[in-house]
Amino acid sequence: MSAQPDNQIREAITTAIRDNEVILFMKGTPEAPACGFSARTVGALQSLGARFAAVDILPDPRIRQELSALSQWPTIPQLFVGGELVGGCDIVTEMFDTGELAELLGAEQPAESGPAPVVANGGGLQIESQR
Amino acid sequence: MPNAVEIKSRIEAAIPGAQAEVEDWTGGGDHFRAKVVAPGFAGLSRIEQHRLVYSVFGEEIGGPIHALSLTTHSE
Numbered sequence: 001m002s003a004q005p006d007n008q009i010r011e012a013i014t015t016a017i018r019d020n021e022v023i024l025f026m027k028g029t030p031e032a033p034a035c036g037f038s039a040r041t042v043g044a045l046q047s048l049g050a051r052f053a054a055v056d057i058l059p060d061p062r063i064r065q066e067l068s069a070l071s072q073w074p075t076i077p078q079l080f081v082g083g084e085l086v087g088g089c090d091i092v093t094e095m096f097d098t099g100e101l102a103e104l105l106g107a108e109q110p111a112e113s114g115p116a117p118v119v120a121n122g123g124g125l126q127i128e129s130q131r
Numbered sequence: 132m133p134n135a136v137e138i139k140s141r142i143e144a145a146i147p148g149a150q151a152e153v154e155d156w157t158g159g160g161d162h163f164r165a166k167v168v169a170p171g172f173a174g175l176s177r178i179e180q181h182r183l184v185y186s187v188f189g190e191e192i193g194g195p196i197h198a199l200s201l202t203t204h205s206e
Contacts, residue, residue, distance in 0.1 A: 037198065064193075073178075074185050074192040075199075090201050091177045 010066040017080045020053040022105065025067055026077040030054050037089035041077045044096040050105045052079075081105065132160040133196055138188075139165075145187040147171055161197040172205035180205075 017023055022045075028034030030042045034056075045052050057063045057076055068074055071085045079086045081104055086092060095101040139153040142165065149169035156162040165184070172180045180203040185192050192199055 037200075068193075072182065085178060087178055087181065091181065094177070094202070 006062055006066060009060070009062050010070060013063070013067055013070060016053070016055060017083055020080075021082060022050060022052040023080050024052050024054045024077055025057050025063075025080075026054055027056070027058050029056055034058060035076070037075075038077045041079060041089045041092045044092050044101060045079075045105075048096070048102050048105055133163070133191070134160060135163060138163055138196070138199070141187055142167055142184060146183060156198070156200065161195065162200075163196060163198065164200040166202045166204075168204045168206065170205060172203055175205075177203065 013025075024030075024038075024041060024045065026033060026035075026038035026041065028038055030046070033039035033042055042054075055063070057067065064076060067076075067078065071078055071080075073085055073088065075088050077088055077092075079088070079092050086095070086101075086104070092101060095104070135153040135155045139151045142151040142153070143149050146167070146169045148171065149167055151168075152166045154164050156164045167180075167184055172183070175183070181201050184201055184203065185199070188196055188199070
């Protein structure tokens, strides 16, 4: 990772967002969130039984820099569905409360119970999707 | 170090007609929670509304302002 140029990081992020229907960029992992906002966002997704890919942005500060430059969104976490930024913790929580999140995810994914969330560590930006 | 009063007045100065309630969430001067009502939010998505508020602070978000939790409404 240390030798990876910034543009490769951006490319990896772009690819990850494109290839994963639901992907969360967060601090820490779904099992061990490193920030309350990330924890709450994971909680909303998990309580809907949503399957999502997760990227820990902490291992390399450039992941966050490139992500925010790409998404025009300054904070972490960031949830993308279908390649589009849905929002951070506030918006995801609000959409969870109103049922919009369920609707959004339900429309994108059949409501079958998937496996527990799989975590991809940010090192090397390896993404593991949960399909 | 930013404070809630300063954040409130900067939001209200930057967004026409905006009314903001801001609280220092943790008392530590870096985690804030704001409720912002502005007529200009009408017709904008939540993302766009929040971006508008974040844009008031630019690089300070994630820097001195570690977190600014937002609720936005047009009225």
